[in-house]
Amino acid sequence: MRGDTNLDGRVSIADLVFCANHVLGKVEGTKACDLNDDNIINAYDVVEMRKIICSFIFIVFQ
Ligand SMILES: [Ca+2]
Numbered sequence: 001m002r003g004d005t006n007l008d009g010r011v012s013i014a015d016l017v018f019c020a021n022h023v024l025g026k027v028e029g030t031k032a033c034d035l036n037d038d039n040i041i042n043a044y045d046v047v048e049m050r051k052i053i054c055s056f057i058f059i060v061f062q
Pocket residue numbers: 003004005006007008009010011012014015
């Protein structure tokens with residue numbers, strides 16, 4: 001599932017934290033963290049992750 005970076009079957013704020021922790025070198029990320037498909041996991045992917053999470057929040061509160 002796109003955006004499910006910690007592979008727990010759903011997209012949540014935990015995925016954003018997981019992806020950010022990978023960029024900070026705290027955890028080993030997964031291929032799912034590469035949200036912009038450039039084969040590098042970095043801050044740009046964290047920004048993409050944030051956009052996905054924010055769009056879900058927007059849909060929920062519409
Ligand atoms: Ca997840």
